[in-house]
Each structure stands twice: as C-alpha cells, then as structure tokens.
Amino acid sequence: MEDTIVPLFFNSYLYLPKDPHIRNGFMEILPSMFSNTQPGSYLHTSTLAVAFFTVAAWTGQAPLLRASERYFTKALPKIRDALRTNEDSEFDDILVSILLLSTYEEFVAIKDWEMPLKAHLRGAIALINEKRAKQIPEAQSSTIYNAVESQIIKTTRGLDSPMVPTPQIWPLSQTASVPPSPRILLSSAASELVNLRHAWEQMMTLPSKEAEAMAILAKANEIDIKLVSWSYWVPQHWMPVAATIIPQSVRNAGLWRNRCDCYADMWVAATWNTFRDCRILLQSIMLSCLRILSSQDPDGRRATAVQHTIRKVADDICATVPFFLGSQVESIRMKSGLVEYPYAETRPVTSTHKQSAPLMGAWHMYAYLRNLQNADLGLPLDQQVWLKEQMERILVIYFQR
Numbered sequence: 001m002e003d004t005i006v007p008l009f010f011n012s013y014l015y016l017p018k019d020p021h022i023r024n025g026f027m028e029i030l031p032s033m034f035s036n037t038q039p040g041s042y043l044h045t046s047t048l049a050v051a052f053f054t055v056a057a058w059t060g061q062a063p064l065l066r067a068s069e070r071y072f073t074k075a076l077p078k079i080r081d082a083l084r085t086n087e088d089s090e091f092d093d094i095l096v097s098i099l100l101l102s103t104y105e106e107f108v109a110i111k112d113w114e115m116p117l118k119a120h121l122r123g124a125i126a127l128i129n130e131k132r133a134k135q136i137p138e139a140q141s142s143t144i145y146n147a148v149e150s151q152i153i154k155t156t157r158g159l160d161s162p163m164v165p166t167p168q169i170w171p172l173s174q175t176a177s178v179p180p181s182p183r184i185l186l187s188s189a190a191s192e193l194v195n196l197r198h199a200w201e202q203m204m205t206l207p208s209k210e211a212e213a214m215a216i217l218a219k220a221n222e223i224d225i226k227l228v229s230w231s232y233w234v235p236q237h238w239m240p241v242a243a244t245i246i247p248q249s250v251r252n253a254g255l256w257r258n259r260c261d262c263y264a265d266m267w268v269a270a271t272w273n274t275f276r277d278c279r280i281l282l283q284s285i286m287l288s289c290l291r292i293l294s295s296q297d298p299d300g301r302r303a304t305a306v307q308h309t310i311r312k313v314a315d316d317i318c319a320t321v322p323f324f325l326g327s328q329v330e331s332i333r334m335k336s337g338l339v340e341y342p343y344a345e346t347r348p349v350t351s352t353h354k355q356s357a358p359l360m361g362a363w364h365m366y367a368y369l370r371n372l373q374n375a376d377l378g379l380p381l382d383q384q385v386w387l388k389e390q391m392e393r394i395l396v397i398y399f400q401r
Contacts, residue, residue, distance in 0.1 A: 002048060005064070006034070009051035012058075012359050016352055021182050021235065022267045026099055026147035033096060042078035043093045045071045046100040053107045057398040058359050060331035072104050083127070091131055095144050098124045102151065110366055111399050118155055118164050124148050129168050145172040153190045154367060156197050157277040159284060159374040163201065166194060182234045186271065189226040190278050196220060200285050209292050217289040224282045227275060238268050240319075243342035249327035250342050254390050256318035256383065262347040266357060266364055269320050273368045276313045283310045284376060310377055317368050318383070321390055324361035328397055332358040362394040369394070 010031045037043040049071035056064030082094050102120035109116035149172040155161050171191035196219055203212040240261035263269035283306045290303045297303055326341040339358050341349045372387050
C-alpha cells in the first residue's frame with residue numbers, strides 16, 4: 001500500500017510547473033529526504049502519516065485515514081527519542097518531521113471543524129531556538145526555516161487563531177542582501193505584521209491604551225503601504241483576470257455576487273490571498289486602534305474607510321473560490337475531468353490546473369475562508385452565510401461530511 005500512496009502524494013505536487021517567483025516549501029525537498037531515510041524512522045512514519053491522510057481526503061477512503069492515524073501514533077515516540085539524542089546531523093530530518101506532524105495536526109483540525117493547537121509548530125520553534133543558541137556552525141536548510149516562518153505568519157493572520165511565540169531570531173529568513181522581488185517584499189511585510197500583532201495583543205491587556213494605540217496605528221499604516229506597493233511589483237502575468245466563461249455547474253457550487261477571478265496558477269492565487277489576508281488583519285488592528293482613539297476620528301470617516309477596505313479585500317478572496325474549487329462538491333475518487341472551472345479568453349484552464357486543483361484547491365482555500373468568518377470583520381450577513389456554506393463544501397470534498 002505504501003508503494004502506491006507515497007508516489008501518489010509526491011507526484012501531486014513534485015512535477016507541477018511553478019513560477020520562478022514562488023518559493024519552494026519543505027514539501028518540495030521531502031521526496032529526496034524520504035528516499036534517504038530508513039523504513040520505520042521518524043521521518044519515514046511522519047511522511048506516511050501525512051501521505052495517507054492526504055490521499056484519504058482526496059479519495060474518500062476511510063481505511064486510509066485509520067492508517068494515517070497509526071503512522072502518526074508511531075512517529076510521536078520516535079521523534080521524542082530523536083530529540084533526546086539531538087544529534088546535530090539529524091536536525092533537518094527532525095525539523096521536517098515536526099513540520100509534517102504539524103501538517104497532520106492541521107488536517108485533523110479541519111476534519112473535526114476545530115482550531116489547530118499548533119503544538120508541533122511550537123516544538124519546531126523551540127528546536128530552532130535551542131539549535132541557534134548553541135551557535136552550531138553548519139548551515140541549515142533555508143527552505144526548512146522558510147517553511148517554519150511561513151507557518152508562523154499563517155497562524156498570525158487568523159484573528160481567531162492563538163499566536164505562537166516567534167523564534168529568538170526573527171524573521172528566520174535573512175533577506176538583507178537579496179535583491180527586491182515580489183516574494184521578498186511580501187515576506188518582509190508579513191514578518192513585520194507578526195511583531196505588530198504581538199504588540200497589539202499586549203496593548204489590549206493594558207488599562208490605558210492611547211499611547212500604544214497611536215504607535216500601533218502608525219506602524220499598521222506603514223506596513224499596509226508596503227503591502228499595497230507589493231501589488232504594483234508583481235509580474236504582469238500575476239494579475240487576476242475576470243472570468244468571462246463561468247459554467248453553470250460552477251455557479252451552482254458557489255459564486256459570490258456573480259464574480260470570479262482567474263490566475264496563472266494556484267500558487268499565484270494563493271500568494272494574492274496571503275497578501276489579502278495580511279491586509280485584512282492590518283485593517284482589523286487599525287479599526288481596533290481607531291475605536292480606542294475616538295478623538296482622532298470624531299466623525300468616524302477613517303473607521304468607515306477601513307471597514308470598506310476590509311469588505312473589498314474579503315470580496316477579492318471570495319472571488320478566488322471558483323478558481324480553486326470550480327464545480328467540485330465531493331472527493332475526486334481518483335477520476336479526472338469531472339470538475340469544471342471558470343476561465344477567461346486570455347486565461348484558459350490549464351491541464352495542470354485540472355490535474356492539481358481537485359486535489360489541493362480546497363486545502364488552499366480553507367484557511368482564507370476560515371479567517372473571513374471572524375465576527376469582528378463585520379462582513380454582511382449574506383456573505384457570512386455564503387462563507388459557511390463554502391466551508392461546509394470543503395468538508396464534504398475532503399471528508400464526505
């Protein structure tokens with residue numbers, strides 16, 4: 001069974017074309033690491049836990065879910081033993097294994113309609129702090145550090161998500177000597193947002209908040225300007241294009257206000273949604289500060305403008321749902337060509353998208369839709385209802401709920 005599940009899992013993302021501006025994650029280096037590990041090791045069993053869970057979600061085969069749970073249970077004590085030994089040569093393998101278990105933790109949270117506890121992400125951060133504190137000379141994989149940083153930023157963007165502590169050295173990726181690029185600009189702004197949210201949460205515990213609110217509001221505006229400038233740096237082929245052909249099956253599955261945007265690929269669309277997620281969190285922090293500083297906005301115009309931005313950006317995220325999900329309303333059960341997608345004459349549906357979106361489209365969308373469900377955003381009631389329907393749709397796609 002492993003010989004079928006693991007290649008299916010790896011091939012779902014390993015050979016798909018990727019824009020050069022998109023940074024590889026730890027999953028891209030996992031196949032080579034897996035091929036060099038011993039059967040039954042912590043990296044081997046951690047990989048199997050995620051692979052079996054993923055393929056179970058894609059195919060709707062419940063026995064694979066049970067197998068993934070068994071592998072997860074086997075991996076936990078193996079990683080604990082490795083951490084006690086803590087050989088420097090195993091650092092990358094241990095860290096990737098912890099990231100895999102963190103991914104598994106997220107899968108289970110989606111299935112159970114719960115918020116992930118991020119216990120394994122906290123473990124990854126603690127391990128990085130310990131390793132860097134020892135000043136070990138050998139350079140660790142920047143790809144793995146970047147993956148941890150991305151997970152911290154992703155957790156920060158959700159208003160309902162409890163934050164995790166940042167590593168002692170933050171951000172993890174060092175970009176001072178790297179030429180500016182869309183990826184670098186977005187990553188830099190997003191890492192600043194992590195610090196800002198920590199400061200904002202600390203401010204909310206204080207009895208008197210005015211001075212802190214002024215400083216946080218100014219910093220939020222500064223980061224937001226950086227984010228907006230990012231949208232002017234992206235390559236022309238990254239720009240969203242409004243769909244001109246929307247199949248009726250896509251409309252039936254879920255379309256918000258008759259709008260859909262198309263992108264060059266899923267990773268580009270996900271990057272745009274990361275940008276939007278960051279902006280929504282910033283606007284929420286701004287709105288909180290303006291409520292504290294009522295004398296700075298006596299007629300409420302600034303607060304109204306911020307609320308307008310939140311709704312506009314939320315609409316932009318909702319407009320990506322048909323691109324990611326198309327007409328899909330159930331697991332693919334390993335059949336192809338059953339899902340229709342919207343497209344524009346200048347942005348046709350690619351064969352890669354038809355192959356990969358039924359597997360990963362709902363996974364890409366889940367966190368963004370979940371973040372939009374926060375009541376403090378003040379989205380219209382009909383939009384909140386639509387978002388709940390799309391979240392339930394994702395559960396049906398992956399878990400036949």
